[in-house]
Amino acid sequence: MKKLLLVLIVFLTISGAKSLAAEGSRPSCHVCGMYIDQYRKTAGELTCQDGKTVQSCGVACLLRMVGDAGGPDAFRSILVQDWPSRARTPAEKATYVLSSRIVPDMMPSIIAFRDSKEAEAFKAENGGEPISFSQALLTISPAAMTMPVRIKTATVPSQGASGVGIGYMAMQMDTVKMGSDSVEPEDFIQRPGQKMGPKKMKVQGTMMMANYGLTDRLAMDLSASYLEKEMQTYTMGGRNVARFENCGLSDIALAFRYNLFKTNFYNHFTTLLAEISVPTGDFDQEFISDVFVKNPNCHPERSEGSLRKTKCIIIADG
Numbered sequence: 001m002k003k004l005l006l007v008l009i010v011f012l013t014i015s016g017a018k019s020l021a022a023e024g025s026r027p028s029c030h031v032c033g034m035y036i037d038q039y040r041k042t043a044g045e046l047t048c049q050d051g052k053t054v055q056s057c058g059v060a061c062l063l064r065m066v067g068d069a070g071g072p073d074a075f076r077s078i079l080v081q082d083w084p085s086r087a088r089t090p091a092e093k094a095t096y097v098l099s100s101r102i103v104p105d106m107m108p109s110i111i112a113f114r115d116s117k118e119a120e121a122f123k124a125e126n127g128g129e130p131i132s133f134s135q136a137l138l139t140i141s142p143a144a145m146t147m148p149v150r151i152k153t154a155t156v157p158s159q160g161a162s163g164v165g166i167g168y169m170a171m172q173m174d175t176v177k178m179g180s181d182s183v184e185p186e187d188f189i190q191r192p193g194q195k196m197g198p199k200k201m202k203v204q205g206t207m208m209m210a211n212y213g214l215t216d217r218l219a220m221d222l223s224a225s226y227l228e229k230e231m232q233t234y235t236m237g238g239r240n241v242a243r244f245e246n247c248g249l250s251d252i253a254l255a256f257r258y259n260l261f262k263t264n265f266y267n268h269f270t271t272l273l274a275e276i277s278v279p280t281g282d283f284d285q286e287f288i289s290d291v292f293v294k295n296p297n298c299h300p301e302r303s304e305g306s307l308r309k310t311k312c313i314i315i316a317d318g
Contacts, residue, residue, distance in 0.1 A: 028055075044059060045239070049074065057105045059112050087114065095130055099127070099262075156258075157219050162212045169202045169205050185198060196235045201229070208225070223253045
């Protein structure tokens with residue numbers, strides 16, 4: 001698995017380097033990295049106090065840059081693009097339509113208009129909520145309610161939008177909790193009548209996730225993990241130690257989210273969530289019920305002194 005991850009990292013690094021070399025100085029969004037020439041109708045531009053110019057794919061990313069910099073005073077100018085004419089206009093003078101049915105760049109959908117009447121006409125046709133520049137800044141602040149990442153079901157990706165992600169987790173447990181106190185496993189197993197107890201467990205896993213917008217209200221999510229687990233357990237009142245290793249691919253989790261209702265500010269919503277598990281992994285019940293008797297890979301080994309250890313190496317698919 002480690003070799004596989006190494007190959008993947010090298011491949012992604014080389015591919016990224018080739019891509020950068022091929023694209024050269026192709027302008028991209030300062031926040032999300034999307035290419036500006038693909039978002040000409042919504043691209044924004046900020047000029048910093050030192051004269052440096054940065055670009056965004058749309059209003060949502062532009063507002064995040066303003067917020068991260070501490071506010072509009074961090075810039076000489078902030079320009080957004082008028083939706084009907086594509087003309088650049090000062091951000092503070094524009095009117096914005098939040099959460100319309102049209103998602104031209106990033107979520108939340110925020111589209112700029114130079115003329116407030118055109119914003120109202122756009123709302124009448126496509127829904128949404130007209131807001132000012134100050135209100136738009138508040139929608140992307142950490143305390144705002146338009147952050148879809150805070151609750152998984154708050155919003156779904158728009159139709160045709162997709163995303164992939166990869167994560168890593170590692171966990172180690174080598175103490176025992178008795179109430180609010182932590183004790184060493186060696187001390188725990190010495191208690192009268194204690195025949196078995198945990199000694200140490202290490203788990204690491206790579207999580208893979210993907211989502212796709214089937215419609216503007218229905219999304220599909222896929223997730224799977226590759227796990228590696230090592231566990232050591234005291235048996236026979238501490239006279240033996242059993243060691244187990246297990247690795248493999250988990251079951252694939254398939255989820256569907258259907259948004260029944262949401263407000264323009266995402267502070268109220270109703271979404272149905274349905275999840276199923278695809279049995280791609282392999283769970284060995286015999287390993288759980290009678291591992292020492294039935295598993296041929298378990299065998300006792302002599303260790304230092306008179307203590308006997310049982311080493312159990314188990315390689316499975318899940």
